[in-house]
Amino acid sequence: MIKVTLKEVVSAxxxxxxxxxxxxxxxxxxxxxxxxxxxDRLKMIMEINSAVESDAVDExxxxxxxxxxxxxxAYILGEKEFYxxxxxxxxxxxIPRPETEEIIEMVLARFNKDDSFLFADFGTGSGILAVTxxxxxxxxxxxxxxxxxAALNIARRNAKMHLVDDRLLFIxxxxxxxxLENEVFDLVLANPPYLSDAELYEISPEVAHYEPVxxxxxxIGGDELIHGSAPRIAxxxxxxxxxxxxxxxxQRETALQIFESIPFFAGNVAVxxxxxxxxRIVVAEKK
Numbered sequence: 687m688i689k690v691t692l693k694e695v696v697s698a699x700x701x702x703x704x705x706x707x708x709x710x711x712x713x714x715x716x717x718x719x720x721x722x723x724x725x726d727r728l729k730m731i732m733e734i735n736s737a738v739e740s741d742a743v744d745e746x747x748x749x750x751x752x753x754x755x756x757x758x759x760a761y762i763l764g765e766k767e768f769y770x771x772x773x774x775x776x777x778x779x780x781i782p783r784p785e786t787e788e789i790i791e792m793v794l795a796r797f798n799k800d801d802s803f804l805f806a807d808f809g810t811g812s813g814i815l816a817v818t819x820x821x822x823x824x825x826x827x828x829x830x831x832x833x834x835x836a837a838l839n840i841a842r843r844n845a846k847m848h849l850v851d852d853r854l855l856f857i858x859x860x861x862x863x864x865x866l867e868n869e870v871f872d873l874v875l876a877n878p879p880y881l882s883d884a885e886l887y888e889i890s891p892e893v894a895h896y897e898p899v900x901x902x903x904x905x906i907g908g909d910e911l912i913h914g915s916a917p918r919i920a921x922x923x924x925x926x927x928x929x930x931x932x933x934x935x936x937q938r939e940t941a942l943q944i945f946e947s948i949p950f951f952a953g954n955v956a957v958x959x960x961x962x963x964x965x966r967i968v969v970a971e972k973k
Contacts, residue, residue, distance in 0.1 A: 689737040699750045706754040714759050721763050722746040756892050768814045773844050778836030779812040785960040788967050789930045803872040813841030815875045820850035827853045874919050876931040878911035909940050920950040923972040935964035945970045
């Protein structure tokens with residue numbers, strides 16, 4: 687039987703994915719190899735010239751074929767790292783983006799580790815924001831909302847996996863309706879769908895064809911959920927309280943206008959750029 691090395695297998699996969707014109711072919715091949723051959727990044731380097739078992743190669747090639755068809759790596763693996771933490775993901779939820787990690791940075795800057803506070807996560811998806819905040823702040827408690835039952839099932843599993851499920855309550859609800867108000871939260875996190883209908887057809891086919899449209903598109907103009915949620919957020923926050931909301935990189939002026947029009951926020955609204963220097967996070971203080 688002819689033995690093949692890890693290097694040969696990964697190189698062939700990279701070539702196949704490159705020819706299929708998928709995003710990040712070499713990185714995709716590496717992530718799939720790490721999963722199938724049960725190697726971390728360092729061991730991948732150390733054992734790159736080692737022979738691999740044929741059964742494992744067959745399993746690897748099957749996953750590569752799925753990737754070549756455009757299926758995102760995160761869905762194939764069933765997990766995605768966010769802020770150094772692994773999260774379960776699936777077709778029912780948006781795959782975590784690195785720019786969303788900026789919100790965690792802001793929460794870490796605002797609160798001390800031992801602070802006790804109550805927060806809400808509007809549009810929780812896989813629960814990345816709610817679970818990460820609860821994990822870093824052991825005295826914090828949160829309520830996480832999403833309309834998708836599939837997303838909430840994954841979010842609950844992530845909360846249990848990271849041992850914070852006793853401090854998080856997941857609710858199936860539309861966060862543009864007054865389901866939660868009466869000034870109960872110290873902090874509101876929000877990551878609403880913010881693409882317009884037209885923008886959906888301009889993004890990567892891997893995103894448009896595989897990730898849930900309901901988690902991507904915020905209506906015809908893309909800002910409907912920002913409009914709808916802003917007054918609800920103002921009602922839900924305590925004095926003083928703060929909101930961090932992720933928006934589309936072209937929505938700065940619209941978001942500022944919406945939040946500045948709310949008396950509780952007027953004069954205390956800013957838009958912060960992300961790591962790519964795009965306008966990304968709305969910060970609104972209730973004072």
